[in-house]
Amino acid sequence: MKAEIITIGDELLIGQVIDTNSAWMARELNMVGIQVTQITSIADNHEHIVKALLDASIRADIIITTGGLGPTRDDITKLALCDFFKTHLIFHQQSFENIERIFTLRGYALTELNRKQAEVPATCEALLNENGTAPGMWFRFNGKIFISLPGVPFEMKALMTNHVLPIIKPMSNMVIIHKTILTQGVGESFLADKIKDWESALPPHIKLAYLPQPGIVRLRLSTSGISAETLHHELDEKITLLYSTISEYIFGEDEESLESVVGQLLREHNLSLSTAESCTGGYISHLITSIAGSSTYFAGSIISYSNEVKISALGVKRTTIEDFGSVSKEVVIEMAEGVKKKLNTNCSIAVSGIAGPDGGTDDKPVGTVWIAVSTPYTGTITKRFLFGEHRERNIRRSALAALDLLRKQLIISEKSII
Numbered sequence: 001m002k003a004e005i006i007t008i009g010d011e012l013l014i015g016q017v018i019d020t021n022s023a024w025m026a027r028e029l030n031m032v033g034i035q036v037t038q039i040t041s042i043a044d045n046h047e048h049i050v051k052a053l054l055d056a057s058i059r060a061d062i063i064i065t066t067g068g069l070g071p072t073r074d075d076i077t078k079l080a081l082c083d084f085f086k087t088h089l090i091f092h093q094q095s096f097e098n099i100e101r102i103f104t105l106r107g108y109a110l111t112e113l114n115r116k117q118a119e120v121p122a123t124c125e126a127l128l129n130e131n132g133t134a135p136g137m138w139f140r141f142n143g144k145i146f147i148s149l150p151g152v153p154f155e156m157k158a159l160m161t162n163h164v165l166p167i168i169k170p171m172s173n174m175v176i177i178h179k180t181i182l183t184q185g186v187g188e189s190f191l192a193d194k195i196k197d198w199e200s201a202l203p204p205h206i207k208l209a210y211l212p213q214p215g216i217v218r219l220r221l222s223t224s225g226i227s228a229e230t231l232h233h234e235l236d237e238k239i240t241l242l243y244s245t246i247s248e249y250i251f252g253e254d255e256e257s258l259e260s261v262v263g264q265l266l267r268e269h270n271l272s273l274s275t276a277e278s279c280t281g282g283y284i285s286h287l288i289t290s291i292a293g294s295s296t297y298f299a300g301s302i303i304s305y306s307n308e309v310k311i312s313a314l315g316v317k318r319t320t321i322e323d324f325g326s327v328s329k330e331v332v333i334e335m336a337e338g339v340k341k342k343l344n345t346n347c348s349i350a351v352s353g354i355a356g357p358d359g360g361t362d363d364k365p366v367g368t369v370w371i372a373v374s375t376p377y378t379g380t381i382t383k384r385f386l387f388g389e390h391r392e393r394n395i396r397r398s399a400l401a402a403l404d405l406l407r408k409q410l411i412i413s414e415k416s417i418i
Contacts, residue, residue, distance in 0.1 A: 001172045003029050004060035005039045006052050008067035008077055009151060012041045021066045021156055032165055033172035034062065035224070044068055049080035057144050062168060067151030069134035071113040078137075081148060082121050085141060089119040092126045095135040102133060124148075127163045131155045136163065175228040179235050180211075181219040181242060183249040184258060184404045188212040191219075191246070198245050202238065214393040215400035216258070251407060258403045259287040265410040266297040271346040271376070273406075275301040276314055276339035278326070279353040279369060284399045299343045304335065314338035327352050327364055329382045332372035336380050347410075348374045349402045356391045369398045373405045378412060381405070 011017040026036040042048045056063040068077030096118035103110045117133045120126045127136030132155040139146040149156045188210050211218040225231050252261045275284050285301040288294050302313050307326050310316040315338040324330040335350035353369030360366035367387040374380040387394045
């Protein structure tokens, strides 16, 4: 079965509110075998809503709308639904009692506008919204299912989970599977070239999508069919071949993050970590500490943005900076070893670079970054990167490259121990 999502609201079209509802609903629908073929955002406009419903009914079996169900004049979705279904509003007592309950709990006085929220199109089945005052609505029309839900994410999710998904799940006998492979350290076009033979050998029912972002390229494999077991087996075979082709770039799968993978490796090795950050300004530490339980392996960071802090806090020699410059192999080595000694850890990361947009030279253009990683197994190793001219992207790419460099050293250590 095919579904289409229509989000309604001027606030979506002017960028005031980001549409997170569609992404959540699409994932949930895929999990029950419903394919989302289109997502449309439209204004709070009567004619636009009616036309969007008509167009969607031609393409999809299930049409879900969110938004425009509030008590104010700009919320016109119910009137547009009445026009589309050639019906009228009626008072729904059970919805009104639910609204009364909510207002009593909150200690608010019930207004006429709130009372009108209990009015629903006569041809719908009202879905009680226990978390808000706008009921959901379920319509069957010309062999299609239309569902209207409030735009407040908390309310929409509860109605989808408790009312909508349990009903539509048995309607589909299809299984939709997505598997995402996470890579770091290789650009999209270079990655595509490396796996072109593997990609060409994929059967037509397995689709590959490249999803790049600064520092990471995600490879999403999607397939659908009747037998989940068969599909999983086929995907596993293809992914095994992919690992044998680009194993040096793969750091995880699906919802994993580079910082969570590194954290797990540190835990497994019973190691501790510290960071010395210059151009990243603490962003590496932010990523590390975003993982619950990181206090078991992360000691802390010294943000040595200036040369004086590099010298006074990390023990970098002044002559090293004078001879080689603060963005150099020699300096990051001393930073990594200095922070490891200062914070008494087994491992360390040090980063120094020119994030931009200015500060570059002919020898060291903007985007030049030196990274050092120190572990008890491989000692202190360094690598130079050239990331480009965009400051924010350079900071994130530097942090991810540093974490991936540490990950690879820990994996090398793991293999040598085995």
